[in-house]
Amino acid sequence: MSALNEQKIKIIAVTGPTASGKTALAIELAKRLDGEIISCDSMQIYRGMDIGTAKPTKEELAEVPHHLIDVLPPDAPYSCSDYVKGAEAAVADIVSRGKLPIFCGGTGLYLDRFLRGGNDDGAACDDELRKELKRFVDENGADALYERLEELDPEAAATIHKNNVKRVMRAVEICLVTGQKKSEIDKKNSEIVEKYDHKVITLAFQNRELLYERIERRVDLMIEQGLLDETKRLMDEGVFERSQTAAQAIGYKELLPYLRGEDSLENCVEELKKATRRYAKRQTTWFSGKDYAHKVYVDDGNSLKTFEDIVNISIKLF
Numbered sequence: 001m002s003a004l005n006e007q008k009i010k011i012i013a014v015t016g017p018t019a020s021g022k023t024a025l026a027i028e029l030a031k032r033l034d035g036e037i038i039s040c041d042s043m044q045i046y047r048g049m050d051i052g053t054a055k056p057t058k059e060e061l062a063e064v065p066h067h068l069i070d071v072l073p074p075d076a077p078y079s080c081s082d083y084v085k086g087a088e089a090a091v092a093d094i095v096s097r098g099k100l101p102i103f104c105g106g107t108g109l110y111l112d113r114f115l116r117g118g119n120d121d122g123a124a125c126d127d128e129l130r131k132e133l134k135r136f137v138d139e140n141g142a143d144a145l146y147e148r149l150e151e152l153d154p155e156a157a158a159t160i161h162k163n164n165v166k167r168v169m170r171a172v173e174i175c176l177v178t179g180q181k182k183s184e185i186d187k188k189n190s191e192i193v194e195k196y197d198h199k200v201i202t203l204a205f206q207n208r209e210l211l212y213e214r215i216e217r218r219v220d221l222m223i224e225q226g227l228l229d230e231t232k233r234l235m236d237e238g239v240f241e242r243s244q245t246a247a248q249a250i251g252y253k254e255l256l257p258y259l260r261g262e263d264s265l266e267n268c269v270e271e272l273k274k275a276t277r278r279y280a281k282r283q284t285t286w287f288s289g290k291d292y293a294h295k296v297y298v299d300d301g302n303s304l305k306t307f308e309d310i311v312n313i314s315i316k317l318f
Contacts, residue, residue: 008197009095012318013103013111015287016203017280019214020298023056026104028311030064036094038087039068040105043249046074051227052251075243083110108286117195133169148172155183166244199318202293206301212277219273231255250275
């Protein structure tokens with residue numbers, strides 16, 4: 001280890017696709033390495049969104065201290081910049097007590113920005129402009145907003161799907177507020193020297209079907225645990241009307257057609273399983289492209305490895 005790294009705070013991160021076993025591994029590492037867990041999940045920050053976000057259970061939360069879970073009401077705005085500030089405060093708190101910070105979650109963008117630091121585009125916020133852009137979309141359509149981004153920042157537009165209105169709107173907002181292209185800010189951020197002495201463990205599967213089987217079981221379990229009731233409660237409270245983030249969250253949006261009487265529960269649950277598989281694939285692709293991510297395979301190609309094997313492999317990496 002270099003002298004520079006010796007001066008940096010040490011952290012571990014457990015990442016990977018949904019249903020890969022991140023929570024169990026992070027808790028076990030925290031127990032063995034005297035650590036505390038910092039959630040790295042864009043939805044677990046919200047109170048009342050428990051089953052659909054696969055939050056740790058009450059029993060799991062009691063095993064080791066957790067941070068950045070149940071911090072905000074479900075309709076509160078929250079950005080990547082907000083996460084970085086919260087995570088930095090959590091790390092400082094954990095380290096001040098001589099403990100090891102262990103990140104756990106699958107929101108790769110949050111972890112990447114935390115590790116690399118960089119420009120705080122979270123300061124590039126203008127509520128009135130955001131409302132104006134939303135009105136623009138309502139009146140002219142998503143394609144018109146995307147065309148505007150293509151004019152302002154064609155490089156950023158090439159990396160964002162035009163149907164992802166939230167990201168398109170955010171990219172336009174950054175351009176108009178800062179006077180800089182979002183793509184230029186992203187390039188500067190990618191050149192930032194990493195701030196922490198980190199080891200990032202990414203749970204991976206040689207046999208993708210084994211992951212998909214876990215996803216199927218998880219969704220079935222969520223339904224048994226009351227995901228439908230949780231979704232209905234949030235809908236009745238008006239959360240999905242007030243928050244586009246909540247309304248688009250996987251685990252909830254797929255069940256809304258059933259609650260509105262537009263589709264059968266069977267079809268909606270199947271759509272939830274498909275959406276979760278697609279999300280897991282995107283997560284896998286994201287972490288595969290990060291040179292700091294060390295893969296720990298959950299399976300040997302035919303069957304799952306034992307949990308103890310996975311824990312031991314992970315500890316050896318650190």
